[in-house]
Amino acid sequence: MSKVQIFHNKMCSKSCSAMNYLKDHGYNEQDIDVTLYNENRIDKETAQKIVDLFEGNIEDLIRKPDAKKLGIDVPKPLTKAWIVENIVKEPKIMQRPIIIKDGKAIIGRSEESLGTLI
Numbered sequence: 588m589s590k591v592q593i594f595h596n597k598m599c600s601k602s603c604s605a606m607n608y609l610k611d612h613g614y615n616e617q618d619i620d621v622t623l624y625n626e627n628r629i630d631k632e633t634a635q636k637i638v639d640l641f642e643g644n645i646e647d648l649i650r651k652p653d654a655k656k657l658g659i660d661v662p663k664p665l666t667k668a669w670i671v672e673n674i675v676k677e678p679k680i681m682q683r684p685i686i687i688k689d690g691k692a693i694i695g696r697s698e699e700s701l702g703t704l705i
Contacts, residue, residue: 588613591705592620593695594629594637594685602684605695609686612705624678634671637685640692645670647682647694654680 591614596602609619622629629637641648646665654661657677662669674681686695688704695701 588618589689590618590620592622592687594622594624594681594683596625596683597623599683601696605684605686605701608695608698608701609705614705624681624683629674629678629681631671631675634674635667637674637681637687637692638667638670640687640690641685641694642691643694648685649673650680650682 591609593602593605593609595606606619606621622633638645638648645667648670649661649665651661654673654677657679659673659677659680682694682696684695686693686701686704691704693700693704695704
């Protein structure tokens with residue numbers, strides 16, 4: 588079983604559900620690299636990795652209502668560079684949880700999306 592990295596928010600029900608899903612599907616603590624991104628800020632290299640490995644619509648990586656609450660103007664269209672810069676500045680605007688496995692990143696908010704990676 589290959590290792591999984593999860594960008595996790597302990598206060599988010601979807602993020603906690605994703606952790607439980609991983610454990611229910613045979614991943615143990617040694618198989619899961621947990622990044623508590625609100626406690627340990629994401630650096631530019633890591634943010635770039637997330638953006639580069641994400642195969643979906645990059646706009647989905649940003650929680651637009653949270654950005655608005657924080658006074659961050661989200662441009663249209665979004666660019667990868669803007670996403671990287673702003674995730675580093677304010678990680679709370681990043682969608683959660685982000686899961687990386689085998690060179691692919693997904694937003695793990697549903698069992699369906701998790702099933703595509705696990």
